[in-house]
Amino acid sequence: MKGATASTDALVVPEAHAHQLLAAPRVALLLKEALLVKDGLAEVSRTNFLEVVHLHDFVLRLPEELLLCEARLTALARGLRAKCRVENGITAWLPTLQELVGLVPEEGVACAGASEKSP
Numbered sequence: 001m002k003g004a005t006a007s008t009d010a011l012v013v014p015e016a017h018a019h020q021l022l023a024a025p026r027v028a029l030l031l032k033e034a035l036l037v038k039d040g041l042a043e044v045s046r047t048n049f050l051e052v053v054h055l056h057d058f059v060l061r062l063p064e065e066l067l068l069c070e071a072r073l074t075a076l077a078r079g080l081r082a083k084c085r086v087e088n089g090i091t092a093w094l095p096t097l098q099e100l101v102g103l104v105p106e107e108g109v110a111c112a113g114a115s116e117k118s119p
Helices: 002-023 025-035 043-061 064-087 094-112
Strands: none
Touching (some): 002 025, 002 064, 025 043
16 A cells, blocks of 8 residues: 555645635735736636735635645545456555545635535
8 A cells, every 4th residue: 555655645746735725815815916906817818816915815724734634535445446447346445535534624614614505
């Protein structure tokens, strides 16, 4: 299982780095400045920009620990699923899948944050 753990960790590191980059205060400043000129963008560029704004908002609401847990479980589930396909079964994969699905309500609560919207 040592190789699987290393493989899983190798997939989690980029997620952690992306989270740190998107949550950086400098990104918030750049997005705030860009909001002032977004109306001058072409439709596709404006749509892409708004997608980045939503992603930034999502990253700020989602705790890094939850993101990393989800990334680890996703990577582990992918590896187990591949192994189970070869063995033509899903028994080893189901507990990890259940744990991953169990994180969805936590993510919803985190994303709802301080808003009055229910997750």
